[in-house]
Amino acid sequence: MTQAPVNVTVTGAAGQIGYALLFRIASGQLLGADTPVKLRLLEIPQAVKAAEGTAMELEDGAFPLLAGTDIFDDPKQAFEGANVALLVGARPRTKGMERGDLLEANGGIFKPQGEAINAGAADDIKVLVVGNPANTNALIAQSNAPDVPAERFTAMTRLDHNRALAQLAKKLGVSVADIKKMTIWGNHSATQYPDLFHAEVGGKTAAEAVNDQKWLEEDFIPTVAKRGAAIIEARGASSAASAASAAIDHVYTWVNGTAEGDWTSMAVPSDGSYGVPEGLISSFPVTTRDGKWEIVQGLEIDEFSRGKIDASVAELAEEREAVRKLGLVG
Numbered sequence: 263m264t265q266a267p268v269n270v271t272v273t274g275a276a277g278q279i280g281y282a283l284l285f286r287i288a289s290g291q292l293l294g295a296d297t298p299v300k301l302r303l304l305e306i307p308q309a310v311k312a313a314e315g316t317a318m319e320l321e322d323g324a325f326p327l328l329a330g331t332d333i334f335d336d337p338k339q340a341f342e343g344a345n346v347a348l349l350v351g352a353r354p355r356t357k358g359m360e361r362g363d364l365l366e367a368n369g370g371i372f373k374p375q376g377e378a379i380n381a382g383a384a385d386d387i388k389v390l391v392v393g394n395p396a397n398t399n400a401l402i403a404q405s406n407a408p409d410v411p412a413e414r415f416t417a418m419t420r421l422d423h424n425r426a427l428a429q430l431a432k433k434l435g436v437s438v439a440d441i442k443k444m445t446i447w448g449n450h451s452a453t454q455y456p457d458l459f460h461a462e463v464g465g466k467t468a469a470e471a472v473n474d475q476k477w478l479e480e481d482f483i484p485t486v487a488k489r490g491a492a493i494i495e496a497r498g499a500s501s502a503a504s505a506a507s508a509a510i511d512h513v514y515t516w517v518n519g520t521a522e523g524d525w526t527s528m529a530v531p532s533d534g535s536y537g538v539p540e541g542l543i544s545s546f547p548v549t550t551r552d553g554k555w556e557i558v559q560g561l562e563i564d565e566f567s568r569g570k571i572d573a574s575v576a577e578l579a580e581e582r583e584a585v586r587k588l589g590l591v592g
């Protein structure tokens with residue numbers, strides 16, 4: 263271990279995603295097998311004891327890369343010196359709810375956390391928001407951290423991206439590793455648009471390889487977009503291990519780069535690309551390199567895709583209006 267440990271702050275550490283996530287971070291899967299990490303866990307006071315139990319188990323894992331675990335119930339302390347922040351802590355939805363129904367309950371969590379990041383995080387801070395509604399919560403945190411470059415705030419659509427890879431691989435009888443350039447556009451909600459017109463499989467676009475517009479429209483898109491609800495229906499609780507796995511993938515790719523000839527999906531602050539209003543945190547195809555992301559430019563968007571992207575972006579604009587009214591963003 264030659265390098266100084268990277269401070270990783272995880273909120274909602276005693277929750278179900280936290281339980282699946284922390285051990286993978288400690289084992290080196292978030293940042294790489296050569297990077298020691300120091301965990302800073304944030305919980306609400308009532309859940310600190312449970313977080314302490316998880317910290318005991320982390321200790322019992324004897325992870326060579328884990329340089330220590332500290333637990334806080336104060337965001338200011340938890341984000342002090344943070345290099346990476348995973349904002350997971352929020353109420354999950356239950357059967358019959360849409361993620362947007364959580365806006366009021368969860369929105370209030372992300373304003374003080376944005377302020378705490380602004381006040382004390384390290385200069386190279388990278389933030390991933392997982393707590394729902396993830397895109398708009400990321401917008402709230404970002405708007406309350408005016409001294410941190412906006413591009414350091416991202417939200418998670420990697421789980422949707424992974425779901426899209428898995429569904430397509432199953433349909434075509436190929437491995438997920440054979441699929442490149444998958445894109446999720448828009449909001450992490452039922453309006454998201456998983457795009458098969460730019461994804462590639464065996465030298466063709468995925469849409470050509472599937473050659474079945476009815477499946478694409480009536481099966482693939484709704485299956486991916488409503489997978490979270492299907493998991494809640496089956497498990498009685500929302501996705502946890504797959505969400506933790508996607509959070510690991512998101513940060514690992516951000517830090518370590520996308521492969522040549524491929525890209526990933528991340529919800530990032532729009533610069534106006536593809537007609538998405540500036541400032542909305544919307545999912546795009548992105549490449550990453552040297553710890554920075556860039557929106558893939560120049561893709562042709564046909565009428566079908568345009569309609570789908572616009573619908574999801576309109577929902578993001580509505581969510582922004584709603585949190586403006588609640589005084590959570592300027």
Ligand SMILES: NC(=O)C1=CN([C@@H]2O[C@H](COP(=O)(O)OP(=O)(O)OC[C@H]3O[C@@H](n4cnc5c(N)ncnc54)[C@H](O)[C@@H]3O)[C@@H](O)[C@H]2O)C=CC1
Nearest residue numbers: 274276277278279305309351352353354392393394421505
């Ligand atoms: N973006 C995505 O793809 C996904 C997002 N999610 C979302 O992630 C969030 C967490 O899900 P779970 O771990 O299943 O929920 P959970 O209820 O098991 O755990 C949430 C934890 O957050 C803590 N918490 C609440 N307010 C907090 C605050 N202000 N500061 C720190 N911690 C706080 C709670 O005490 C609890 O321990 C939910 O909003 C869920 O909808 C879940 C799956 C996928």
Ligand SMILES: O=C([O-])CC(=O)C(=O)O
Nearest residue numbers: 355394421490491500501
């Ligand atoms: O659906 C939910 O509420 C949890 C989530 O975000 C997902 O599984 O994609």
